[in-house]
Amino acid sequence: MTDIESLKGFYDRYPEEFAAWREVIDVVETTAAEFGFREIDTPAVERRELYEIKSGEELMDQTYSFEDKGGRAVTLTPEQTPTRARLVQQRKDLKTPMKWYDTSKRWRYENVQKGRDREFFQTDIDVFGIESVEADAEVIAVAATIYERLGVADRVEFLINDRTLLESILSAYGIDNTEAVMGVIDDKEKLSDAEFRTELLGAGVSSDIVDNVVETTSVRGPIREEVERMAAIAPDDEDAQAAVDRMADLADALESYGVADACKLDLSIVRGLAYYTGLVFEAFDSEGELRALFGGGRYDDLVGLFGSQDVPAVGFAFGYSTTRELLKKEGEWPGEALSTDVYVAAVSDDVREAALGFASELREAGLVVETGLAGRGLGGQFGYADSINAETVLIVGQRDLENDEVTVRDMASGDEEQVPVEDVVGELV
């Protein structure tokens, strides 16, 4: 006799809870599929060196890494991007764009806290092989459509930036070590205004420019409006104007998708330095009460690290944790309850075969149907039917059958009616 628990940060999801998860995952996957993203399936375990290519020691320390029985250093996938890069590199014959999605688990050995588990679901959605602004707009449109379908579109906003735009503006201000300065901007949220200015000066921004940088990185507003303002105030420099033009094209495309209202240009969004090359975006609860829902962007240089081919890419990884908090808060997390179309109750053993026959027919018609497996009396069967939220109970009794009838009970109202045997499927589908 033992009672072994699951590992910390790993979850057991029983049917009622997982039915809700599945509904949300389905929305994410169906939306990706309708935009023409295609499902792939990739290993949960990879050679450790695949992650060493782009991850620092800190991240590697958070992985589940071990030596397999063949002496290989292997790692449970902490994220899917390196795997995708490997897949893209392996198949130089694939037509572009490659638009891929996949929902699977990832593992990271982190301190377990609210919204941070050691095993978690993620849906990765990426476009590979296309540099265009249309691809950028498409991934944001997918994300926005997901929140629309989850019923919280009016509670989610996308903060959007283009790192080349920010960099062009900084360059045009005469800043040459833009990378160091962008590093400071990436930290802006954590700093007071005074600290931010001090850090900027420390990164080599000359004092007559600091105000400009503070002002630039304070830009946050409706994308169309802010892009127009940028077009007017951005430095008269080729790179800066090209970047503004691209952002204007993005605003156009987001409007065509009908999602521009949820999008704000925010010039302080950088999302770290290691990874993204152009567009960056983060989805937020618009009341600002929760951590970021997720982030993404364009990473044109990353795939090239994993093989001989340079392949532009844009995408995001949808984690479920903060979104789940938001949905619960808004009452939009799916009800945690089982659903069952029909429970077929046999009144006595003599009619059990007939009952199973009805159940088979109803399943053929696509319904979720349970039958009695436990030899319970009718009262017990109603209790069980209730516990699985059966909408209808089909009562199969000897006397009814002799009249070529069965009884159909609506579980919500308690109403019962006799239905001719040949009409049962038509009645219940």
Place this chain on the structure above:
Amino acid sequence: MTDIESLKGFYDRYPEEFAAWREVIDVVETTAAEFGFREIDTPAVERRELYEIKSGEELMDQTYSFEDKGGRAVTLTPEQTPTRARLVQQRKDLKTPMKWYDTSKRWRYENVQKGRDREFFQTDIDVFGIESVEADAEVIAVAATIYERLGVADRVEFLINDRTLLESILSAYGIDNTEAVMGVIDDKEKLSDAEFRTELLGAGVSSDIVDNVVETTSVRGPIREEVERMAAIAPDDEDAQAAVDRMADLADALESYGVADACKLDLSIVRGLAYYTGLVFEAFDSEGELRALFGGGRYDDLVGLFGSQDVPAVGFAFGYSTTRELLKKEGEWPGEALSTDVYVAAVSDDVREAALGFASELREAGLVVETGLAGRGLGGQFGYADSINAETVLIVGQRDLENDEVTVRDMASGDEEQVPVEDVVGELV
């Protein structure tokens, strides 16, 4: 520049291949769901001790086991039964029957060969908490329905036995060390007739009984027919008759489900000694060319090993490997090709916004829709539409739009027609 490969026995499934896999997995899951089985989600990593409870050293040697950063001995799930037992034990409040399914990956460090991978999908389908023959019949009916829907029902047969029936018959022959004899019977397939007889004698079967045992374990035929024969010839012993009666009830139930024709009683099916307590079954390609498709049975004593509660159980784990071979052989493996409802082609940049608007509307209506992301000309767009197997291309051009029209091209026939803008969605859904 690097080119790192996936690990041996682990697979990269690109969209076309995985679309076929997904179709088959969907059939398995939908069938389970229609029978009222509910989806659960469980950890991919468990404490190693969970597997030590019932697995021998040989099986543990085939696991991916390691120490996590917290010093815990952990294992990647090689099968889901121990986890399910843990879940059942944790929740004494759950109503019976608990009917669970789950499709996820399992990992075993085995020699990689045809049909034996180190990472593989499995769908577990189990009924917990019910001892009845109806539950036994239900899991076989689920399995049979899966093969029906996969289009190979006439190529699959289920070899069914009840270990208590076999044991009763052996006991009634006066054999008292039935376990040792059943061990020999479990090996029968690998032995010649002479070897089998020698082993039986070695296991203590007296020489005047050997013929009976050979005859009994040669029984294989349509379940109804063989059960009737058993009823006539089985020893006049209470246990034996009770076991025959239960098998007769199973035959009744399988007939009600309409799956009895695919079921044979085969008294030599034992499926090892460690695990099963009553019903055992194996699904086979009826031409006998392939290894077993999968096996399952009743295991009433297993869950009790994992906690303080004894819980009867019956079920099976659907592996995909042999079934995939069978489906390929029969031409029933789903075509490995992408499918796309509509590709929306923009003739020029000016109409791109309109094109994206049509795409959004069509997706709202549930279609899989791609649009041009690459700034290709119309010819290039047709080529891409063709590569993703688009059924229809919606051509959005400036002149058409001025007439409130678009052009709809059927990709199979090449036919084109002008459609009023307001009819587009109705026309294509």
